[in-house]
Amino acid sequence: MNPAPATASHRFRYPLAIVGAGALGLHFAARLAAVGPVAVIARNAERATALRAGVQVGGMRFRVDAFGPHELPLAEWVIILVKTGDTADAARIAAALQPKGVLSLQNGLTVDQVREACGPLRADQGITTEGAFRDGDLITPSGAGETLVPPDFSAVVELLSKAGFVARVEPDIVAARLAKLLVNLAINPLAALFRVPNGALCEPPVRLYLEALVREAWPVLRAEGLELDESAALARVVGVAQATADNRASMLQDVLAGRRTEIDAITGVFLDMALKQGIDTPTHQAVLTLVRLLEPPQQDHT
Ligand SMILES: NC(=O)c1ccc[n+]([C@@H]2O[C@H](COP(=O)([O-])OP(=O)(O)OC[C@H]3O[C@@H](n4cnc5c(N)ncnc54)[C@H](OP(=O)(O)O)[C@@H]3O)[C@@H](O)[C@H]2O)c1
Incomplete structure (x- = not known):
C-alpha cells in the first residue's frame, strides 16, 4: 500500500x-485524547469515517481524530499498534506522517521490519503490558500495565504519562523485549494449540511442552542479550502464566476467532535467531508448523 x-x-x-x-x-x-490531540490512522477511509462518528472505549464514547491511509496528517511521534502481519504497511504509513520517530508497541519482535520500512527515520520497539480487547465496536480496557520505551523516545513517555499511563524509558530495551519474547514464545502457542487458559499451561500434560520450549529458548535469548539461566527463565514464564491464570492468551483468541496469529513475529523470529546461532530448536519448529495449520488462508485487505 502506498500512502x-x-x-x-x-x-x-x-x-x-x-x-x-x-x-x-x-x-x-x-486516554491520550483527553489531554491533547492524537491522530489515529485506520486501515481505510470507511473505518476512519466510522471512528470519527464515535466509538465506545470502556465507559466513554470517544470521537476519534481518525484518518484513512490516503488523507494523512503529520505527527511528531508515531506508535504502531497493528497486528504483526500488518507491520510493514503500518510502518510505511507511519513514515509518511513525517515524524521524529516511530515506535512499535506490538508483541513479538517487529523492530527490524519497522526499521526497514521507515528507512532513515528513527524507529524502534518498546513493550507494553497495557491490555484491551475488542468485541465488535466496543473496546474494553482489560487492565493497566506498564509501557517501556527506548531512550530516544522519552517524548513519548511524557505524552503517555500526561494521559495517566505508567510509562518509562528502559535503558536496556533489547533485554526487555527478549524477556517479553520468552514469555510469548512459551505461553501463546501452547495456549492456542491446547485451547486452554494460561494457568493450565503450568499443569500436566501441557507443562511438559512449556518446559521444553523454555529449555530450547533460553540459550538463544541469552546469546541475544537476555541474562538468565534455565531455572530463571522457567520461573519467569510460570510466574506470568500463574499471574494470568484465567486469561486467554491473544494467540488463543486469534485462533478461536479464525484470525491470523502473530506466530511469525514470535516463534518465527526466534527460529531465525536460533538458526543464525546454529542452535537446534525442534519443539519451537513443531509449534510454528502446528499453529500455522490453524490459521486461515491469507487475505488481501487493500
Ligand atoms: N490487545 C492487547 O491487550 C495487547 C496487549 C499488548 C500488546 N498487544 C499487541 O498490540 C498489537 C495490536 O493488538 P490489538 O489487540 O490492538 O489488535 P487489533 O484489535 O486487531 O487492532 C489492530 C488494528 O490495526 C488495524 N490495521 C491493520 N492494518 C492496518 C494498516 N495498514 N493501517 C492502519 N490500521 C491497520 C486493524 O484494522 P482491521 O480491524 O481492519 O483489521 C485493527 O483495527 C499486537 O501486536 C498485539 O500483540 C496487544
Whole structure:
C-alpha cells in the first residue's frame, strides 16, 4: 500500500499519532485524547469515517481524530499498534506522517521490519503490558500495565504519562523485549494449540511442552542479550502464566476467532535467531508448523 504523497504545508501536525485503530490503539488513543490531540490512522477511509462518528472505549464514547491511509496528517511521534502481519504497511504509513520517530508497541519482535520500512527515520520497539480487547465496536480496557520505551523516545513517555499511563524509558530495551519474547514464545502457542487458559499451561500434560520450549529458548535469548539461566527463565514464564491464570492468551483468541496469529513475529523470529546461532530448536519448529495449520488462508485487505 502506498500512502498519499505529502503536501506537508497544509497538514496539521499532531504531537502523537497511532497507526492501528484496534483494541490497544483505541485504548491508548481514548486516554491520550483527553489531554491533547492524537491522530489515529485506520486501515481505510470507511473505518476512519466510522471512528470519527464515535466509538465506545470502556465507559466513554470517544470521537476519534481518525484518518484513512490516503488523507494523512503529520505527527511528531508515531506508535504502531497493528497486528504483526500488518507491520510493514503500518510502518510505511507511519513514515509518511513525517515524524521524529516511530515506535512499535506490538508483541513479538517487529523492530527490524519497522526499521526497514521507515528507512532513515528513527524507529524502534518498546513493550507494553497495557491490555484491551475488542468485541465488535466496543473496546474494553482489560487492565493497566506498564509501557517501556527506548531512550530516544522519552517524548513519548511524557505524552503517555500526561494521559495517566505508567510509562518509562528502559535503558536496556533489547533485554526487555527478549524477556517479553520468552514469555510469548512459551505461553501463546501452547495456549492456542491446547485451547486452554494460561494457568493450565503450568499443569500436566501441557507443562511438559512449556518446559521444553523454555529449555530450547533460553540459550538463544541469552546469546541475544537476555541474562538468565534455565531455572530463571522457567520461573519467569510460570510466574506470568500463574499471574494470568484465567486469561486467554491473544494467540488463543486469534485462533478461536479464525484470525491470523502473530506466530511469525514470535516463534518465527526466534527460529531465525536460533538458526543464525546454529542452535537446534525442534519443539519451537513443531509449534510454528502446528499453529500455522490453524490459521486461515491469507487475505488481501487493500
Ligand atoms: N490487545 C492487547 O491487550 C495487547 C496487549 C499488548 C500488546 N498487544 C499487541 O498490540 C498489537 C495490536 O493488538 P490489538 O489487540 O490492538 O489488535 P487489533 O484489535 O486487531 O487492532 C489492530 C488494528 O490495526 C488495524 N490495521 C491493520 N492494518 C492496518 C494498516 N495498514 N493501517 C492502519 N490500521 C491497520 C486493524 O484494522 P482491521 O480491524 O481492519 O483489521 C485493527 O483495527 C499486537 O501486536 C498485539 O500483540 C496487544
